[in-house]
Amino acid sequence: MVFPNDWEGFSPAIMGRVMDYAVDLWHEHRIPILLSTVFILTFLRFYLRLNDAQSEKQKLVALPRALNKDEKKTTTTTTEKLDKVVVKKVSSSEGSSGDDEKKEGVKKKTAGPRRIKGDASKRVKKEGGEARKIQVLVFFSCLTGSTEKIAKQFAGAFEEALTKAKGEQTTFLSPQVLDLSEVDYDEYFISPPKTEGEEKVDYFYLILLPSFNIDSINDTFLEHLQETHHDFRIDTSPLAPILGYSVFGFGDREGWPTEEEGYCFQAKEVDKWMAKLSGRKRAYPLGMGDWKRDGKERLAEWKSGLVDVLGQIEQNGGLGEGVPGSGDPIESDDEELDDDGEVYDEGAEQNGKSKSSGDLGDLEDLGQIMAVSGNTGKKSSGPIAVDFTTEGKPKRKAAAPAVIKEMVPKGSPTYNSLTKQGYAIVGSHSGVKICRWTKSALRGRGSCYKYSFYGINSHQCMETTPSLSCSNKCVFCWRHGTNPVGTNWRWVVDPPDLIFNGVKENHYKKIKMMRGVPGVRAERFAEAMRIRHCALSLVGEPIFYPHINEFLGMLHKERISSFLVCNAQHPDQLAALQHVTQLYVSIDASNKESLRRIDRPLHRDFWERFNRCLDILRERRFQQRTVFRLTLVKDFNLEDEVEGYADLVQKGLPCFVEIKGVTYCGTSTSSSAGLTMQNVPFYNEVCDFVMALEKALKKRGLNYGIAAEHAHSCCILLASDRFHKEGKWHTRIDYERFFELLEERGPDGEFTPEEYMGPETPEWATWGRGGFDPRDQRVDRKGRPVEVS
The missing domain is CATH 3.40.50.360 (Flavodoxin domain)
Known part of the structure; x- marks a missing residue:
């Protein structure tokens, strides 16, 4: 007898037929075979698991029989607990996972002494709503x-x-x-x-x-x-x-x-x-x-x-938010601070480089913006209704009326960037922020140059703007290039009362956030809760706001003085401006090419606009306190431009000329514009420039002298001899008299700067004495006192 597995007795032909028959049989019945196999294996698996569980339970049930009668009660309880453990184990083996940490058991006692821990802050109200x-x-x-x-x-x-x-x-x-x-x-x-x-x-x-x-x-x-x-x-x-x-x-x-x-x-x-x-x-x-x-x-x-x-x-239910370092028991001056006093977070900056955060593009790059804005596959029906210049504008066909949008919509990349920098956005186009000098003054560590020159308490100063948009993109802008730019107003206009109330509310909120900062003086904190001055120089172009005169009227009605800074690119708005306490014009260059390179203006006729503004200031010199603000940038406008600046002063004849060294903000936008730390002048270089400018002015027959300085800000003040009385400089302002004149003669009334000229400039603020407030203690970045000579 020959068995099938004894393949030696079979010829190759027979073996082939057997294999063909087996393959045909498999193909004909493979589905029932597979299903039967799966069913049998599944049944065996469940049977074995159920049998194991029953065996364990029988062992536990049989355990109390070997015990004495007086132990039955305790053993029954133990059996019930063990039964729960076994059932839990069985249910866990049947598919439950992730519950190992919830098993019942005895907690191990930790070795060592007991620690007393402080709990998290409790809310003032219970979950049920009952007040604590x-x-x-x-x-x-x-x-x-x-x-x-x-x-x-x-x-x-x-x-x-x-x-x-x-x-x-x-x-x-x-x-x-x-x-x-x-x-x-x-x-x-x-x-x-x-x-x-x-x-x-x-x-x-x-x-x-x-x-x-x-x-x-x-x-x-x-x-x-x-x-x-x-x-x-x-x-x-x-x-x-x-x-x-x-x-x-x-x-x-x-x-x-x-x-x-x-x-x-x-x-x-x-x-x-x-x-x-x-x-x-x-x-x-x-x-x-x-x-x-x-x-x-x-x-x-x-x-x-x-x-x-x-x-x-x-x-x-709590103290609320605080600034970085709020409530810190030790001094926090070793933190890296930028020029506005904000804490520098390298990790946040790196995270901000991700594409999801949204990069801010220049508004001139409209082609790129339209390419990614969803207009793919469609051609524009006409040119975009955005005007970046008022000169050489070609005639265009009538286009569909543009939809008026908000300047800084909530949630936009601009909004997120500005709020991250510490700004509070009010309405759709205004902002407010605490200056680093306000924080310094609250802690008794010095005020800004405005106190040395004009008698303004930094802790009572609000820095704000009714327009975040600007018509320049200056290389030294502290705002990291994140504010909007444009040449004409094309956005929604917020009412002035909304802006006025909003900036005050947010300013006081930011002041209150300083109450937990170590070193804040209680008396100055109390004074800071009453705004006495408003610096309209935060970011953007405040004169750009269509209702700037109404906004100024609200400030003056509450006896808040106003310093307004403009960039000499809006002569029509400047001519329509009513009284301000002090009017600034930024003079960042002495010639056309230098101004183009530093301010990077959007207007094509920027130099003509610049000179028209100087003419307006010359006409206003006996109606308002006018100031030329010079920001010196080494390798840009410092060398070989003294004579050019003297010509501009002769053209505008301002009451004062402020000369300040640039402060490097260290951003990529600045470096791409060619500005580095090497462009920041030393204070002695600024002093040399001022003395050379004074000499050039006197050569032209202009009576200007060095009236005051604030070395801490790298800032020096030149003043007209109109403010030099009885051998003393009188650069400070009689603010109460200013408001009285404003009430007597109205916002369009005429009165001269001499009529509200204040007391003499303090001796410690005059030229050669540093200009640091003697009430305060100067410290370095580590909080260590610095001797002021």
């Missing part, structure tokens, strides 16, 4: 009892102010006054007090602290704060659950005249350590006052600011 109570704790220290009396009076006045501001339906409890020599520090300064009962309470700390030059409770309190911060068993921010804190220090300027010599030094230390322990919960700047002189006034200002802060906390 806010308890203000007023801590004080004293030796003679005077501070205790002050603290109790303050608590009463503070409660009255809160009730008056918020009404009877308030969530604030009556403030508690606590003596630091009697309280348990562990109860209040390692973690917030524990609330009893069902009522939830959030705490807000106020600390009134006089400074003593002897050992006192202050030293004990400071030592406790320091030890708490350095204790490894305690979280670095154990007081994070509190809503916020603020410190007020009492000092004696007779014994300690300055902060560096000890004035309120212990209050400053407490403020620093509280910032560390609370996780940057400084709700209001450190207040300081001399009780023998201005202590009551400073304390009243501090109280008023706190009432406003607590009102916001009650409404919003």
Whole structure:
């Protein structure tokens, strides 16, 4: 007998027929075979799994039989728990995944000492909508009892102010006054007090602290704060659950005249350590006052600011947003800052290079814009209704009326870029931003040249513009080339009252964001909440706005002075301009080719427009204070142009000439225009230029002299001898007299700059003395004091 697998007895022909038969059989029945195989394997898999589960369960059920009767209850409970574990295991093996972390089990105890951690900030309101109570704790220290009396009076006045501001339906409890020599520090300064009962309470700390030059409770309190911060068993921010804190220090300027010599030094230390322990919960700047002189006034200002802060906390549930470094317990001057005082974020800049962020193209590149705007496959029915020049314009056929659009639509690349730089966009074409000198003045670190030259407090100055668009693309523009450009107004026009109210509101919001910054002075913070000056020089061309006169009228009605800067490219608007406190024209070059290279104007007749504006200023020199603003750029307009600038001054005869070295913004737009750090002149080079210009003016018979300087801004002021009286320069402005003249004679009335000429220029601001405000302390980028010679 020959078996099929014994292939030796078969001839090749028989083997071939067998293989053909097997293939035919497979092709005829392959589908039923495959389905049957899959079904059998699936059935076996489920059968085996079910059999394993039943076996495990039978073993567990049989376990209690071997135990004593008195152990049955405990064993039954154990069996039920094990049964749950097994069922969970079976269900997990049947397809559930990702639940391993949720298995029941015993938590392992961590070795080592217990850490006390600060929880995240709690909201003032519960999820159910029930308001939480806010308890203000007023801590004080004293030796003679005077501070205790002050603290109790303050608590009463503070409660009255809160009730008056918020009404009877308030969530604030009556403030508690606590003596630091009697309280348990562990109860209040390692973690917030524990609330009893069902009522939830959030705490807000106020600390009134006089400074003593002897050992006192202050030293004990400071030592406790320091030890708490350095204790490894305690979280670095154990007081994070509190809503916020603020410190007020009492000092004696007779014994300690300055902060560096000890004035309120212990209050400053407490403020620093509280910032560390609370996780940057400084709700209001450190207040300081001399009780023998201005202590009551400073304390009243501090109280008023706190009432406003607590009102916001009650409404919003927290301190809100802050500027970079807000609430930082240490000085943040080592951060990289650009020329406008904003924090430079290299990572954000790199991320901004992605295509998704949207690159800003020049508005002249209309062909490229149209190519990517969705008009592919269609030819334009006519030329685009955009006019970039007013000279040599060819005749065109009538085109369909263009749709009026917003200048800076919300969500556009321009809007995103400007807001990222710190601007607040108001309406569709206006903006406001805090100047870095405003931040510096709030911290007592110096004001800008406007204070040295004209007596303007930088912390009371609002920098804004009613038009973000400009007709130039200057190589030294600080705005990174992100603002719109154009030669005529072709956008939606926002009403002036919308712009006026919007810029004020956003300016005050940005000032309030500074309250947690270390070093901000409470008295200047209080003053900053009343705008006294408006610099219309932020970005773009403010005179471009069609209702600029109405906007100026609103400023002057609230006795806010106005400095308006234009770029000498809109003579018609300049001729129609009514009174401003001081009128600037940017003179960036002394000849046509240099102006083309520096300002990169869009108008083809830019040089003719430039000269027409100079003629208008010459006519206005006895009606307004006029200023030529020269920005010096090395290798552009600094060398061999003194005589040309002298000719322009002779043509316009301004009241003042401001000469300032360019500030390099370090952007790619500047480098592509040929501007690098090598183009920034040194201050001694600016001084040499000014002295050469003064000499050239006198050679032409023009009586101008160097009146003032501000070395910190690399800025020097030349003034006409009209403002040199009795051997003294009078470059400052009598602002009250200006508003009186404006009310008496109207916005179109005639009065001369001499009629509102102010007091003499301070000695420290005159030529050769640096011009740094003696009230302030100059510091370097690391926050270290700099000696001003």
